[in-house]
Amino acid sequence: MLPISLVLVFSLLLASLPVNARATLAVQVANRPANTAQQAKTVDQDGASTQTDNEKFVFGKVDEELLSEIKLLDERFEKEGAVYHDPGLDTYLTRVGTAVAADKKPENVEWKFRALRDPVPNAFALPNGSIYINTGLLALLEDENQLAAVVAHEITHVTQRHTYLRNRSLRKKTLAINILNTIGTWNPVTGPAGLAIDLIATISPLMLAISIFGYTKDQEREADLEGLKFATAAGFAPDGMPNSFKVMQRDLEGEQLNSLYSDHPKLQERVTYTSSCIAADARRLSNDEAKHAKDDYLAVMEAVDRHDVELAINAGRFRSAVFVSQKLVDMRPESSENIFYLAESYRMLGPRNAQLTEKQLTSGEKKKAAKTRNKRTVEEIEAELLKTPAGQEAWKANSEKAEQLFLRALELNRFNTGAHRGLGMLYEKLERKPEAASEYAKYLELAPNAIDTERVRRRLTVLRESMK
């Protein structure tokens, strides 16, 4: 009985691994550094995608079912207002994406490159060819080369059929976990042998679960390295890839936690291995070119950056809002609109510091902050901070800065209605009621048909009643 059970357990474990993983497991581990060097050469020499197993990908019933669900999901993003529409941005993303995708047209793929209304820096690809880049990432990136690198990474996920392969692997492993659990529950063997089977049946599902994360990490690494080739082949500067990871390392909200279950390699690791793949004589941008690339990119992104500031404020990501709006003001210091966004960001920042301190960026503090965010609402966290001297000091500084910026925005454009509303809200919070009422009244006069007219009118009414 014992050998049969053990053979069953081990066969299940082996069967649950993907075929290529089984065959090449040992080889991969031994050859990893050599592979990296080889890939560096490939990028440098031919710049084109090499033949992969995935080009022979044959759609099974499971893959087709997944594809049909994905198509519906894609439509739902659109219906639910998750996709950001701006003709200029859409054209720009399509241009960059099409250049990187070049002539790659795998079966059941229709390339679409879109911005997703989400302030979290992230991007993802659906296996039907829809590539989504969050506004939070678009606002964080610095130039077109970095954007091309992100797009190339996502395109690789599609061309290499990662979602389908992950789904297939996950299904096998889940089935194995279910069977192992059953063996563990109904193990008829007693004594030390039974104990051994119990132990294996208990530990194996955990190992399989961990292997799922390991598998996705390998896919991410492949997407980085193949993506680097695609972007380079399309004429984008190769250092866009490591630079995009460096940009993502800015932990503005203190939310990047090292997790055992992360499905991506660490960002620093990604910077290192992608940098090492770039040949010493690869094309690099001169300082002038880099500046132009940055300016051009920022100009294209101005509208989406403003939109992202609004989303970041709505999501309580106030430090990100300050960062992005400061970038907007640095680009066009005389823009009343950009200054207004910076003012709003400082007003909403409230008793927080604009940048996290070194202490706040330690792993322990980040975990503590994450726990607090899970337990308390934004308003409660703010009220607690306001009770501390540091919080009061920050609120004083931020409210002064916000007021100056609102006034500056109005100086540049006295019809900047948002600045009147922002000032009204700031004064209301500062208990400067007559000034708040006056600003609200100006807002209503200048923007009688705005989307938030009713909201401001109600605030004004409540304020006037409290002043009686």
Add this chain to the structure above:
Amino acid sequence: MKLSIRLVLVILCCAFLHSQAVDVNAQYINPKLVDKTVTIRSATILPAKVEITKESAKGSEMMVAESAEISASVMEAVGHALEKKQFTVVSNSFEPASMDDARKYTLADIQSRYDALLPKLFDKSKDIKKARFTLGDEVMLLNVHKDADVLVFIRGTGRVFTKGKTAFALVNIFSFDYPFAQFTVGLVDARTGEVLAFTKPLSATKVLKDKKALTKMIEKSLKKLPTAPAPAATAAQ
């Protein structure tokens, strides 16, 4: 002996899984509603978000189309339940085709605010009785009908088991893996954004197929909600 205990547990588990009438209702009402500082006469139901997955022995699969259908059914069921409470359900067009981008974005942002608050509402539901939660007056940006007193947010998750998964669930009784449908209904003041009522009915998956059972479950889950003070107005559906 060891096996016979397991057999009893299996039977108990089977009985639990097959008892389709199991409903667990939890209802939390803001004191302002209880002491009638705030009264509700009319409500606007926002598009529901229900996610149903199909669980097989090989893992879970999305059911996007079915989720959309059930979302519509739950909205209808909530509408009926509110009308039974003498509320007027004010119609507001949130059909994607009838909204421009700006309105779509506003709706999505308000839904996001609620989604961000939802884990806290779920975990600390009792705090609704302390009037702890609000979405802020940004809810007014939706510009719903001026008569609407509350906005109704509906969320749900459900797991439908295939035969294979059911077999595994029955055999692995200690994994406590079972199909279910869990909904949450939040009533939020349309002017201040304060959460006035929250319910989280949990049921067996029968409600996903049976509209009557679903309506009954939702009605039960809103039982504690005070009835509208004025006589019932004609539903503006």
